[in-house]
Amino acid sequence: MSEKPPFVFPKWINKATLGLLATLAIAPVYLIILLGYGANARTLNVGFSPKQPVPFSHALHAGKLGINCYYCHTDVMRAAFAALPPTQTCLNCHAEIAPKSKELEPVRDSDGLGPASKAGLPVPWIKVNDEPDYVYFNHAAHINAGVSCLTCHGRVNEMTQVYQAKPLNMAWCLACHRNPGPNLRPRNEVTNLNWNPNNKVQLARDLGLKESQLPKNLGKYLVKKYKIASTKLLTDCQTCHH
Ligand code: HEC
Ligand code: HEC
Ligand code: HEC
Numbered sequence: 001m002s003e004k005p006p007f008v009f010p011k012w013i014n015k016a017t018l019g020l021l022a023t024l025a026i027a028p029v030y031l032i033i034l035l036g037y038g039a040n041a042r043t044l045n046v047g048f049s050p051k052q053p054v055p056f057s058h059a060l061h062a063g064k065l066g067i068n069c070y071y072c073h074t075d076v077m078r079a080a081f082a083a084l085p086p087t088q089t090c091l092n093c094h095a096e097i098a099p100k101s102k103e104l105e106p107v108r109d110s111d112g113l114g115p116a117s118k119a120g121l122p123v124p125w126i127k128v129n130d131e132p133d134y135v136y137f138n139h140a141a142h143i144n145a146g147v148s149c150l151t152c153h154g155r156v157n158e159m160t161q162v163y164q165a166k167p168l169n170m171a172w173c174l175a176c177h178r179n180p181g182p183n184l185r186p187r188n189e190v191t192n193l194n195w196n197p198n199n200k201v202q203l204a205r206d207l208g209l210k211e212s213q214l215p216k217n218l219g220k221y222l223v224k225k226y227k228i229a230s231t232k233l234l235t236d237c238q239t240c241h242h
């Protein structure tokens with residue numbers, strides 16, 4: 001009869017140890033990859049402003065001509081991705097306006113009026129604001145929560161060439177997610193980059209209230225009205241990395 005050994009590890013330890021070792025082995029690799037990406041990413045590049053194939057001016061179109069952002073970025077309030085306008089959107093005007101402009105040649109090429117090799121291909125716009133693939137970002141969620149394009153992209157309506165206005169890094173996202181209230185405005189003012197929060201007449205109209213009913217703290221009011229998620233959820237790693 002064999003004696004019982006003085007101490008035996010319970011069976012489950014084996015599995016648990018393996019699991020722990022595997023996690024420890026993978027974690028540094030995982031972090032290094034992430035950090036490498038983070039350091040290289042263009043996300044930190046405030047001021048990044050590549051020359052575009054067509055010198056399209058937001059200052060002219062969105063500023064002086066007053067064309068609404070939604071006219072060209074049509075999906076921004078419905079989709080994660082804020083699509084760029086197709087060639088046809090430009091031609092709605094430029095079939096008639098400045099139809100021979102040298103600057104608009106890539107647009108005409110895309111429409112099939114130039115070399116056959118370029119016909120039907122979109123204008124090769126260069127991406128300015130760019131998050132690494134391991135970050136989940138969704139435009140619609142922010143637009144519907146009343147966060148303005150202005151807050152994240154700056155005064156686009158005054159830019160002759162778009163540049164990255166904000167760092168777009170994790171600390172920047174979290175600064176707002178910890179306390180979103182002060183960054184909210186009525187949804188229908190999201191694309192009005194000249195919105196003035198002190199215009200009581202306008203604000204009352206936006207909120208469908210009488211001036212005497214206006215909330216003392218607009219941020220708090222909108223957090224409730226738009227049912228903004230809790231800071232706990234908005235700062236959870238899984239919300240932006242999944
Ligand atoms: C007439 C069409 C048009 C209108 C109106 C317009 N845009 Fe754009 N937008 C474009 C085109 C084309 C590009 C790609 C070329 C470029 O970057 O300039 C672009 C690019 C951008 C980019 C950079 C995208 C990237 O690659 O990161 C941002 C941000 C942007 N627009 C915001 C806005 C905002 C905010 C408004 C409203 C104030 C607006 N746009 C109105 C056509 C338009
Ligand atoms: C709602 C009408 C409208 C739309 C849509 C529009 N534009 Fe324009 N665009 C204009 C007007 C008006 C001018 C000024 C023309 C002038 O000064 O003779 C202009 C000027 C330009 C110029 C300068 C042309 C030159 O030779 O001086 C470029 C480049 C241009 N637009 C590109 C675009 C692109 C690219 C798009 C699509 C993303 C677009 N536009 C969409 C109305 C429009
Ligand atoms: C909460 C911040 C935030 C708001 C609000 C916001 N954007 Fe963006 N936008 C971003 C970020 C971040 C990116 C880069 C996304 C990526 O690379 O995945 C981006 C990218 C873009 C792009 C390039 C295409 C794309 O989706 O990557 C366009 C165009 C754009 N934004 C337009 C707009 C317009 C127009 C509005 C307002 C109607 C707006 N954005 C509001 C943060 C924002």
Ligand code: HEC
Nearest residue numbers: 136137138141145151168173176180183227228229239240
């Ligand atoms: C200026 C404020 C602000 C900034 C900056 C901001 N957010 Fe948000 N974000 C919000 C608000 C407000 C909500 C809550 C929306 C709701 O609850 O309806 C939100 C919600 C989200 C959600 C959850 C919605 C969904 O679709 O799952 C994600 C993911 C997110 N943000 C990612 C980001 C990332 C990534 C960045 C930085 C690149 C960022 N946000 C920058 C205000 C902001």
Ligand code: HEC
Nearest residue numbers: 034035038041043135169170173174177234235236237240
């Ligand atoms: C609101 C969105 C958001 C939340 C919540 C969030 N992150 Fe991030 N995270 C980002 C963005 C955006 C980047 C990209 C930074 C860059 O490219 O500069 C990033 C990058 C990273 C990186 C790469 C290294 C770096 O700093 O650039 C790591 C690691 C990381 N996040 C871990 C986490 C962990 C762990 C949590 C939870 C405690 C978390 N993140 C929560 C948005 C978020």
